Amino acid sequence: MAGRWKNDLKWSDVTPKPLWQNRRQILTGVGAAAFAGLAGPGRALAELAASPSAFSTDAAPNTLEEITTYNNYYEFGTGKDDPSRNAGKMDTDGWEVRIDGLVDRPGTWTMDDILKDTALEDRIYRLRCVEAWSMIVPWVGFELSDLLAKVGVQSGAKYVAFETALLPDVMPGVHARVLDWPYVEGLRLDEAMNPLTILAVGLYDQPIPNQNGAPIRLVVPWKYGFKSIKSIVRITLTADQPPTSWNQAAANEYGFYANVNPEVSHPRWSQATERRIGSGLFAKRQPTEMFNGYGAEVAGLYSGMDLARNF
Ligand SMILES: Nc1nc2c(c(=O)[nH]1)N[C@H]1C(S)=C(S)[C@@H](COP(=O)(O)O)O[C@H]1N2
Ligand SMILES: [Mo]
Numbered sequence: 001m002a003g004r005w006k007n008d009l010k011w012s013d014v015t016p017k018p019l020w021q022n023r024r025q026i027l028t029g030v031g032a033a034a035f036a037g038l039a040g041p042g043r044a045l046a047e048l049a050a051s052p053s054a055f056s057t058d059a060a061p062n063t064l065e066e067i068t069t070y071n072n073y074y075e076f077g078t079g080k081d082d083p084s085r086n087a088g089k090m091d092t093d094g095w096e097v098r099i100d101g102l103v104d105r106p107g108t109w110t111m112d113d114i115l116k117d118t119a120l121e122d123r124i125y126r127l128r129c130v131e132a133w134s135m136i137v138p139w140v141g142f143e144l145s146d147l148l149a150k151v152g153v154q155s156g157a158k159y160v161a162f163e164t165a166l167l168p169d170v171m172p173g174v175h176a177r178v179l180d181w182p183y184v185e186g187l188r189l190d191e192a193m194n195p196l197t198i199l200a201v202g203l204y205d206q207p208i209p210n211q212n213g214a215p216i217r218l219v220v221p222w223k224y225g226f227k228s229i230k231s232i233v234r235i236t237l238t239a240d241q242p243p244t245s246w247n248q249a250a251a252n253e254y255g256f257y258a259n260v261n262p263e264v265s266h267p268r269w270s271q272a273t274e275r276r277i278g279s280g281l282f283a284k285r286q287p288t289e290m291f292n293g294y295g296a297e298v299a300g301l302y303s304g305m306d307l308a309r310n311f
Pocket of ligand 1: 228
């Protein structure tokens with residue numbers, strides 16, 4: 001869609017900035033000139049043009065600094081600041097996503113293919129990690145259902161499986177057997193088709209930083225953060241429930257569904273409350289909401305299911 005980017009730039013024209021700068025600075029001529037210098041020859045600076053969404057929370061987003069320095073991306077290390085220190089070496093130029101399985105048009109998609117005729121939206125979502133911390137993140141993305149419609153989901157498909165890139169040369173974390181790499185995740189097809197489920201390509205109106213899952217990652221806001229798989233290279237439509245990394249690592253701690261649920265404790269800690277990142281050392285924990293507060297949109301997906309058993 002023309003105008004997806006200001007100046008009609010293509011995804012491949014954009015270099016995510018090595019250093020994140022104040023947005024106000026970007027919009028001034030001085031800032032833009034400084035960036036053009038940083039971006040290097042032949043590369044242009046773009047700001048993602050996205051429309052607002054009724055699905056956004058009006059809660060104040062966490063700062064870009066918080067969102068990009070407190071991360072879980074175990075391929076780059078298990079420390080919260082490991083991804084921001086290590087993920088810069090991942091090269092996302094020429095990224096491709098293979099879409100296959102029970103689809104009418106299997107194939108390999110570049111980011112330009114994926115974003116062609118795709119309207120981007122701002123989605124300011126709550127993110128609740130299974131470790132009982134939370135953030136508010138202003139994603140830029142589009143509904144997964146838009147992409148699935150383009151590939152044509154066949155009637156036998158019941159689940160969607162996702163896979164993260166496995167790049168041992170730049171991912172120090174994959175040399176440790178914390179998980180069985182590559183990181184894999186999955187959704188039931190109706191969960192994948194829900195309008196809340198997005199593929200994010202941006203954050204704070206800029207291409208998504210590597211540590212947050214560049215160049216394209218899943219965001220499923222009513223589920224624990226580990227379902228929102230980063231740096232996707234493969235999407236497969238399947239008839240059977242696909243294996244998922246955390247469930248395989250510890251099935252008694254991490255279920256396939258992983259819906260945020262304050263009433264179902266993790267075996268080692270309560271999920272009733274959460275710590276909002278950036279709220280300060282002495283801030284009160286806040287109550288965790290069923291489905292992370294998205295029950296009006298998604299509770300119907302689970303009617304009749306025992307959510308304590310299907311955790
Ligand atoms: N490939 C991959 N995806 C991943 C993870 C990971 O380690 N590897 N961590 C998950 C977890 S536990 C969370 S809470 C979110 C964190 O996303 P953020 O760092 O953008 O806040 O990413 C999820 N996606
Ligand atoms: Mo998480």
